[in-house]
Amino acid sequence: MRKLLLYDIFHNPQTQKYLKRSGVAHAIAASYHALTLARKYNVNPDLATKAALLHDIGHYTWYRNGEWDYDLYKANDIHAIKGAERAHKILIELDEDRESAKAIALAILLHTDSYLPEGALQLDPLQQVVKLADEADEEPGGMHHYRTISNERACLMIKKLDEKVNEVLLTDPTTTLKQPS
Numbered sequence: 466m467r468k469l470l471l472y473d474i475f476h477n478p479q480t481q482k483y484l485k486r487s488g489v490a491h492a493i494a495a496s497y498h499a500l501t502l503a504r505k506y507n508v509n510p511d512l513a514t515k516a517a518l519l520h521d522i523g524h525y526t527w528y529r530n531g532e533w534d535y536d537l538y539k540a541n542d543i544h545a546i547k548g549a550e551r552a553h554k555i556l557i558e559l560d561e562d563r564e565s566a567k568a569i570a571l572a573i574l575l576h577t578d579s580y581l582p583e584g585a586l587q588l589d590p591l592q593q594v595v596k597l598a599d600e601a602d603e604e605p606g607g608m609h610h611y612r613t614i615s616n617e618r619a620c621l622m623i624k625k626l627d628e629k630v631n632e633v634l635l636t637d638p639t640t641t642l643k644q645p646s
């Protein structure tokens with residue numbers, strides 16, 4: 466069975482602090498997309514939903530004169546690097562399986578190539594699912610970061626997603642808890 470639930474990760478104070486910066490609604494929507502995509506590509510739904518939930522927790526805000534400065538963001542952003550490190554720390558503190566924590570952190574690190582020099586990345590299936598899940602919820606101008614959701618609804622959706630992940634793991638014998646290599 467799963468060692469750690471989305472519910473526990475979501476309610477961690479550090480997770481809450483970072484998710485409120487980058488957008489709780491986007492994180493939850495991306496997690497739901499990740500479950501659908503994980504089923505489609507036969508990827509571990511536990512890892513995919515956790516990585517999608519935490520994929521943007523490395524975001525800073527890039528304001529100049531009170532306005533979001535996209536050029537400043539583009540030039541200086543390292544949110545995937547920061548997010549991978551933060552997510553790994555949170556997961557280890559919550560006693561996540563170490564192999565899972567590493568796979569989740571790597572998927573977060575590689576969910577965008579916006580901070581990397583030109584070149585093609587070879588993503589594994591889990592990393593691809595997390596990238597696609599993020600893109601599935603993106604809105605022009607980064608508006609997905611500003612969509613809101615009530616605490617009550619967010620908690621309910623996370624609980625429901627945990628149940629769905631458990632169902633998939635119980636009913637789909639081809640989906641294992643380990644990341645396919």
Ligand SMILES: [Fe+2]
Pocket residue numbers: 491520521599
């Ligand atoms: Fe995102």
